[in-house]
Every structure is written in structure tokens, then in C-alpha cells.
Amino acid sequence: MTPQDREEMEKRQKSRNLVLGGTLLFFVVLFYAITIVRIGD
Amino acid sequence: MTTGVTTPAAPASAQALPADWRDFYALTKPGVLRLVIFTGLCGLLAAPGSIHPVIGFTAILAIAMGAGGAAVLNQWWEADIDAKMKRTADRPLPTGRIQRVDARDFGIGLSGASVMIMGVAVGWLAAAILAVSIVYYAVIYTMWLKPRTPQNIVIGGGAGAFPPMIGWVAVTGDVTLMPVLLFAIIFFWTPPHFWALALFVKMDYSNAGIPMMPVVAGEKSTRRQIIAYSALMVPLSVSPWFIGGAGAIYGIAALALTLAFFALSLPVGLRESVEGDAMKPEKRLFAYSIVYLFALFGVLVVDRFAAAQGWIG
Numbered sequence: 358m359t360p361q362d363r364e365e366m367e368k369r370q371k372s373r374n375l376v377l378g379g380t381l382l383f384f385v386v387l388f389y390a391i392t393i394v395r396i397g398d
Numbered sequence: 399m400t401t402g403v404t405t406p407a408a409p410a411s412a413q414a415l416p417a418d419w420r421d422f423y424a425l426t427k428p429g430v431l432r433l434v435i436f437t438g439l440c441g442l443l444a445a446p447g448s449i450h451p452v453i454g455f456t457a458i459l460a461i462a463m464g465a466g467g468a469a470v471l472n473q474w475w476e477a478d479i480d481a482k483m484k485r486t487a488d489r490p491l492p493t494g495r496i497q498r499v500d501a502r503d504f505g506i507g508l509s510g511a512s513v514m515i516m517g518v519a520v521g522w523l524a525a526a527i528l529a530v531s532i533v534y535y536a537v538i539y540t541m542w543l544k545p546r547t548p549q550n551i552v553i554g555g556g557a558g559a560f561p562p563m564i565g566w567v568a569v570t571g572d573v574t575l576m577p578v579l580l581f582a583i584i585f586f587w588t589p590p591h592f593w594a595l596a597l598f599v600k601m602d603y604s605n606a607g608i609p610m611m612p613v614v615a616g617e618k619s620t621r622r623q624i625i626a627y628s629a630l631m632v633p634l635s636v637s638p639w640f641i642g643g644a645g646a647i648y649g650i651a652a653l654a655l656t657l658a659f660f661a662l663s664l665p666v667g668l669r670e671s672v673e674g675d676a677m678k679p680e681k682r683l684f685a686y687s688i689v690y691l692f693a694l695f696g697v698l699v700v701d702r703f704a705a706a707q708g709w710i711g
Contacts, residue, residue, distance in 0.1 A: 362415065365415060366415050366416060369415060369416050369417075369418050369419075370416060372418070372419055373416065373418070373419045376419040377419075387452075387456065387459075390452045391452060391453070391456060391518075391519045394450050394452045394453060395519075
């Protein structure tokens with residue numbers, strides 16, 4: 358693997374981790390909101 | 399399970415690198431998702447009753463995730479066919495930017511999660527219809543009908559017709575005639591919409607061995623059927639007005655929009671293409687059919703909003 362490939366791989370891994378983390382955070386907030394709404398019912 | 403095909407060899411550099419998240423996003427067919435989200439939202443907004451904004455948002459999210467998951471499974475199964483067609487050859491799977499097994503797992507995960515979220519947060523009837531729509535598209539249409547019959551689009555069109563019904567059921571919790579009519583409108587809209595496209599990309603389908611109507615039954619038969627389905631759309635599109643599910647704003651707009659649809663189908667249905675044909679009437683009908691569906695469902699929401707405000711009966 359060339360240094361350019363390694364750099365590209367690390368860039369992709371970082372962006373994937375960020376997107377995955379953001380998605381998980383989004384679902385945590387969403388399920389919290391759903392729970393609050395359902396308790397209110 | 400095997401699809402009986404092999405994924406085209408990817409460039410060495412593409413195989414060594416992990417897939418970019420944008421490639422996973424592209425697998426969900428974001429262009430199609432826009433129409434799915436819009437019609438699902440319209441079904442939700444037009445339904446009688448109310449839904450908490452958070453639950454409504456979750457319902458639309460689940461519809462989008464389910465449609466996205468089904469689209470991923472569709473591309474996982476058809477990677478070899480996509481590689482043969484100019485229109486789809488640069489998708490993430492044919493180019494090797496994503497491994498086939500990763501796409502399959504992503505599609506199953508997204509589909510399963512969408513049904514669970516819909517069931518837990520919104521309701522299990524809406525979740526059951528969502529599950530049926532995913533199986534309908536990914537299995538019945540993609541794996542079974544599409545490679546076997548030129549009627550694939552007619553029957554498979556049902557897959558895209560579910561979102562407004564699911565949006566409606568998310569609010570009301572039951573299936574009545576109105577969501578069935580919304581389903582039927584998209585069901586009968588799909589063949590003329592898709593065959594208009596198939597007419598100007600006929601060679602692509604022919605090369606890929608897909609029995610699309612223009613390839614199997616010929617152009618003449620396809621063109622006649624486009625007129626027939628477009629004519630059927632006229633009474634069907636105004637039927638929500640007749641049964642009292644929508645008011646005059648919707649009824650008059652639906653009639654005008656669908657008559658225009660029918661008028662545009664006539665030059666497509668009554669002509670024959672020649673060598674080097676630019677296929678302008680077909681491209682015009684295809685473009686209008688997309689605008690038509692957005693406008694028809696948009697005006698339904700406007701109509702129901704006006705009724706809720708007491709502006710119309």
C-alpha cells in the first residue's frame with residue numbers, strides 16, 4: 358500500500374466513523390423524543 | 399443463496415480501500431427516495447386525524463429507510479445487470495467501490511431497522527405494510543418478476559405505491575378506501591412513466607437481457623399500452639373527489655393535471671420511432687410524469703388543509 362493509499366484509507370475511515378457516530382447520536386436523540394411523546398400519551 | 403452471477407472485477411486500488419460512506423448513501427437511490435418521502439408525507443398530511451410531529455417524522459424516516467433498504471437489496475441482486483447498462487454501470491457495486499456482501503448486509507440491516515422503528519414508534523399495521531412493500535420490491539419485483547415477465551413494471555409498480563398508504567395508516571391506524579385509491583393512482587401511473595423511459599433506453603435493457611415491454615412486445619404494443627394506462631388515470635385520479643375523500647380543489651386540479659398527462663401520452667402512443675430518433679415525446683412524457691405525481695399529491699395536501707381550515711367543504 359502506497360503512502361497515498363494509506364492517507365486515502367485513513368481519510369475514508371475517519372469520515373465513515375464520523376457519519377456512523379452522527380447517525381447513532383441522531384437515533385439516541387430520536388428515541389429519547391419518542392419515549393417522551395409516548396409517556397405523554 | 400446465490401444470484402448465479404459474479405461481481406465484475408474491481409480495480410486493485412478500489413478493492414484495497416474501505417468503501418466511502420457516500421457510496422452507501424448512493425446505494426439507497428436518493429433520487430427515488432425523494433418521491434417516496436414526498437408521497438409518504440402527503441399520505442400522512444392528507445389523512446384525517448392528527449399525529450404528533452415527532453411520531454410523524456419517525457414514520458417518514460422509517461418509510462425512507464425501508465425504501466432505501468429495498469433499493470440497496472435491488473442493487474445487490476442486480477449488480478451484474480447494472481454493469482451491462484450505460485445508465486447504471488457507474489453505480490457503487492458494478493464499479494467495485496462496495497463489496498457485494500457489504501451491500502447485502504447494509505440492505506438487510508436498513509430494511510429490518512425500518513420495520514422495527516415503525517412498529518415500536520408508530521404502529522404495527524404501518525410496520526406490516528412497510529415490511530410487505532420491502533419484500534414486494536426486493537423479492538417479488540427484483541428477484542422474481544423483473545427477469546421473467548414484460549409485465550414486471552405493471553405488477554412491480556405496486557412497490558412504489560405503498561408510501562402514501564403507509565403515511566395514511568400511520569395516522570389513522572386502519573386501511574380504508576382512500577389510501578387504497580392513493581395506492582392505485584401510483585400503481586397505474588408507474589407503467590406509462592416507466593415505459594416512456596424504457597422506450598428511450600431500450601437498447602440498454604435489450605443488452606442486459608431484461609424483458610422490458612418495448613424489448614419483448616415491441617414498441618407499437620408498448621405505445622398503445624401507454625395510452626391505455628394514461629386514459630385509465632383520468633377517472634382514477636379524480637376518484638378521491640367522487641368518494642368524498644378530497645374536495646373540489648383536488649378534483650379540478652387532478653382532472654387538469656391528468657388530462658395533460660393523457661394529452662402528452664397521445665403523441666407517444668400514436669407514433670413510431672425512426673433510426674436516430676431523438677425520442678422527444680417520450681422524454682417529455684417521462685419528465686412530465688414526475689412533475690405530475692409531485693403536483694397531484696401536493697394539491698391533495700393543499701385541498702385537505704383548505705378543508706381543515708373550513709375554506710372548502
